[in-house]
Amino acid sequence: MSSATKKIVKEVEIVIKGGVKLDENRVRSQMSTRVGQPFTDESMERDMRSLYGTGAIESINSHTVDVAGGVKVVVEIVGRGGIAEIQFIGNTAIDKDKLKKEIAVKVGDPLDESKLAAAQQKIIDLYEKKGYADASGSYEIMPSAREGYSTVIFKIDEGARGIIRDILFEGNTAIKSRVLRGKLKSQEHHLWNLWGKKGKLNHNDVQEDIKIIEMAFKDKGFVYAKVTERRVVPVSANKIDLVYVISEGAKYDVSAVKITGNTIFTKEALEAGVKAEPGFPYMGSHIEADKKMIHDYYGSRGYADAQVEAHITETGAGQVAVAYTIVEGTKSYINKVNISGNSFTKDEVIRRELPFAPGEELNTVKIEAGKNRLQNLNYFSAVDTQNTPTTAPGYKDVNVTVTEQSTGTVNFGAGFSSIDSITAFIQVTQTNFDISDWKDFRGGGQRFNTNIRAGALRRDVTISWTEPWFMGRELAFTVEGFFHNLYYLSNFFNQTNVGASAGIRKRLGEHSYFETTYTLQQIKIGSIASGASPLIAQEAGSYIQSKIDMNFVNDTRDSVFITRSGHKLEAGALLSGLGGNVPVVGANIGGQQYFNLPGDTILSFEGMFRIVNSWDSKRVPIFERQFLGGANNLRGFAYRHAGPKDATGEPIGGLTSFYASTEFSVPVHITSNVDKSPRVVFFGDIGSIAGATGATSGNGMIFSDAGIGLRLFLPVGPIRVDYAVPIDKDNRSGSGRVQFNMGYKF
Incomplete structure (x- = not known):
């Protein structure tokens, strides 16, 4: 390769030789040599290493040709055979x-x-x-x-097979075996663990479990707690018992905490985030958190090579001193961000998730956040990030390596609820969709979903497509077409909705977002039963609705599955009638709040206020009115029956509604996994609907109930069963009701 150091690259020519076809754009994406940049032998050598690292290259030959104003770089590549x-x-x-x-x-x-x-x-x-x-x-x-x-x-x-019958502990006195078992990744085998890794011996999980056990004791002050032995005891041809032998040691408090080795940042700045405190019990998780805090403090300011060590010294009976020693290193900046491993996913889909770019300080916190964002896409089975030195002093390359996985799924299933009875469904989803790639339809970071649902009381078909970075911005754009034939709303009529919608969602900070959706649909109210009242009969007909929904959400919940802490607050508005024949306006405000109490009990509150009205002299049609009752709000009443009714007892809805619920959830520890343990809930609901025209009962009344429920977390999905007894009710309400549902309540 001829030397052309310090000359400007005027052209880069890629020559593909041999019978194996390679994507020229893919080759260029792996190279740092660019038109307009100075050419160096070192950068070309790095490019060759990067290209060989893809595994698709058999041989590379490069040379330069002097041209006016600089050099032309010629790269000849022979691809590896298939x-x-x-x-x-x-x-x-x-x-x-x-x-x-x-x-x-x-x-x-x-x-x-x-x-x-x-x-x-x-x-x-x-x-x-x-x-x-x-x-x-x-x-x-x-x-x-x-x-x-x-x-x-x-x-x-293949080795030998090991199915876990039981997990046992020896030597533990400070923590009960049941509590330890509930913390582990390894689990005993159950009848429902026919598929997957659960209930089967996995050595990686065992190594993690040893760390978990030791940390559990260190968090209670046992500084030197160790798992001294791990035994696998055969109990049958396939089954084993897993035994952990524990040495607890003595319990300690912290006598002193100090930081040494810091010259760039003050001790006061670092100590502000330290959790370990003199006079309090030693906690191993606090020590690990302090080390990470100090490392992140340096790493978020460009000191990616900073190292932190914690030294524990006994200072007396039951007392230890904690010393954090820092090796600061030097400040670094980002030279290049290299992406590899993605055969289908476009580079731009990966890069847009990375909160860092060339020229910036090398911020290890941002790099870790970018890694987590890529993992959360569920496009990749593994994501790895590494910082590698370059020939430029103070600059490093950030290498992002991904391993792609299947992102298309076809699901078949069935569900049941006390609202719409049993339903079967077929769902086809591609979470890494590319509408512009007519060959594979994948790699563009979009989401495509088709859902067909049919049951005794409903028929549904929906097709949706989402572009999460619309117009190159972090703006989710969704279009959807739908058909809903709903029989469960009433015994006196059927409702059919056919239409399409388009919506935009914008994230506002870490926990909030704003979304707005435009919907154009035809709604038919038909099949009016012979015994229906005039209030129901007058709803028959076909409506064309053109509406805009807007909603603001602030969501800090720690999980949408089993929520233990945080809140979800939302406020929205509706404007219908800019076209069509449904002139309605509406608004809503409400939220949820969760508290994690001792014993992993959970106290939660939920409430919502809604209002709707017509902005001309027309009545508000029944499909836009407010209803309460059923599995999702007032559980002591039939679906939509906690509110105004006509002379036949049929719900007719109102213009304003509010409801509030409180739940107290208690775990039942019959499984080792706390997130799979059943929960018993005690709850109360209250609500009211007003503004009904022609109602003979229930208008403006307070409805309330109290009850007990069970939450089961099975492989087929979560199951919610509630039994509630009405307290405040009208003369058409029953004495008690069971509500059954499968799925999470979002």
């Missing part, structure tokens, strides 16, 4: 057809080392799910009879 055959050796528990189907490597694919490594790990994962915790494997690349192609041989050592 895969002619895939073989498996040593597999008896899983047949080769199953393995071929599960791995992402296929015959005809380019030979890519990173994909082969991912396929090898996938094979190990499959064995671990079946309980073969000792399974190991490797792969070998052999020449094929087909010239320019290779045979890939996966070699598997």
Whole structure:
């Protein structure tokens, strides 16, 4: 390669040689050599290492040609031949057809080392799910009879199978075995663990569990607590008991805390975030949190190489001093951000999730946040970030390596609720959709979903598409087409909605967002029963609705599944009638608040106020009125029956509504996993609807109930069962009601 140091790159020519086709744009994305930048031998060498690292390159030759004002860089590349055959050796528990189907490597694919490594790990994962915790494997690349192609041989050592019957502890006195068992990743095998890794011995989980056990004791002041032995005790041909032997040691309090080695930042600035305090019990999690806090303090200011060590010294009977020692390192900036491992996902989809860019301080907190955002996309089975030095002093490259996974799913299932009875559904989803790629329709970071649902009391079809970065901005744009045929709303009429909507959602900070949706739909009220009152009969007909919904949400809940703390607050508005024949305005405000109390009990409050009215002389149609009653608000009443009714007892809805609920949730520890343990809830609901025209009962009345419920978390999904007894009611309400639902209440 000729030397052209300090000359400006005027052109970069990529020449693909051989019979293997490569994507020129993909090649360029792996290179730092760019038109308009100075050319250096060092940068070209880094580019060659980066290209070889993709696993798709057999050989590279580069040279420069002097041109007016600089140099032309010519890169000649020969791609690696594809895969002619895939073989498996040593597999008896899983047949080769199953393995071929599960791995992402296929015959005809380019030979890519990173994909082969991912396929090898996938094979190990499959064995671990079946309980073969000792399974190991490797792969070998052999020449094929087909010239320019290779045979890939996966070699598997299955090891022995281990299904966990019980998890036992020895030597623990400060923490009960039941409590320890509930903290572990490993779990006992149950009848419902037929699939997946749960209930099967996994050595990675065991190593994590040892750390969890030791930290549990250290958090209670046992500084030197250790798991001294881990035994696997066979109890049958396939089943084992897992035994942890624990040495607790003595319990300590903190006598002193100090920080040394800091010269760039003041001790006062660092101490402000330290959790360990003199005079309080020693807590291992506080020590780890302090180390991370100090490391992040430096790392968020460009000192990516800063190191923090914690030294524990006994200072007397039951007393220890904690000393944090810092090695600060030097400040760094970002030179380049390199993306690799993405065969389908576009580079721009990955880069837009990264909150850092070349030229900025190398902020390790932002890098970790970017890694988490990529993992949360669920496009990748693994995401790795590394900082590597460059030849430029004070600058580092950030290398982001991803391993892609399947993002398309087809789900079949059934559900049941006391509102709409039993329903079956088919759902097709692609979470990494690309509407512009008519070959594969994936890699663009969009979401496509089709849902068909049918049951005794409803028929639904919805098709939706979401672009999360509309117009290149962090702005989610969604379009949806829908058909809803709803029989469960009333015994006296059916309602059908057909239409489409388009909406925008904008995130506002970490916990808030604003969204607005425009909907154009036709609504038909038909099949009026012969015994319906005039109030119901007058609703028959076809309506065209053109409406805009706006909503602001602030959501700090720690989880949408089992919420223990935080809140969700929302406020919204509705404007209908700018076109069509439904002139309605409305508003709502409400929220939820959760408190985690001792014993992992949860106290929650929920409430909502809604108002709707017509902005001309027309009545508000029944599909826009307010209703209460059912599994989601006043549980002691039938669906929509806690409010105004006509002479036949049929709900007719009103113009204003409010409801409030409180729940106290208590776990029942019959499983080791606290998030899978059943919960008993005690609750009370209250609400009222007013503004009904022609109602003979219930208008403006207070309705209330109290009851008890059960929450089950099964592999088929969560189940909510509530029994509530009405307290304040009208003369048409019953004496008690069971509400049943499958799914989470968002």
